[in-house]
Amino acid sequence: MPRRILQGTVTSDKNEQTITVLVERRFPHPVMKKTVRVTKKYRAHDENNTFKVGDTVRIIECAPISKSKRWTVVTEQA
Template identity: 85%
Template sequence: MPRRILQGVVTSDKNEQTITVLVERRFKHPLLKKTVRSSKKYRAHDEANQFKTGDSVRIMECAPISKSKRWTVVTEASA
């Protein structure tokens, strides 16, 4: 199974080796045929504490690291 890779924006970097990433997705509503925006926050492992609030990053699924962390930062996303 390939691991999922998502792109989002860092909303918090206050924890040690952890960042919170807001991932937004857009889809067409099945009945209204209108584009809807939906967002979700993921906690990701940042080994070197190099990413700061506002950075655009890519995160990849991984084995559970802690109770809430199941993602790790792959790289900074290009603009």
């Protein structure tokens, strides 16, 4: 099964080698047909502490690194 890749915005970089990424998902409501926005936060591994709050990044699934980290940063979007 392929690993998922998500894109989001960094909301926190206070922890060592960890960033929090806010990912927004949009989809049409099945009954109302209105576009719904759902957000979720993911904790991602940032090896060199290179990403700061406000950066747009792509994260990919990986093996568990800690209790809450199951994602690693791939690249920063322009």
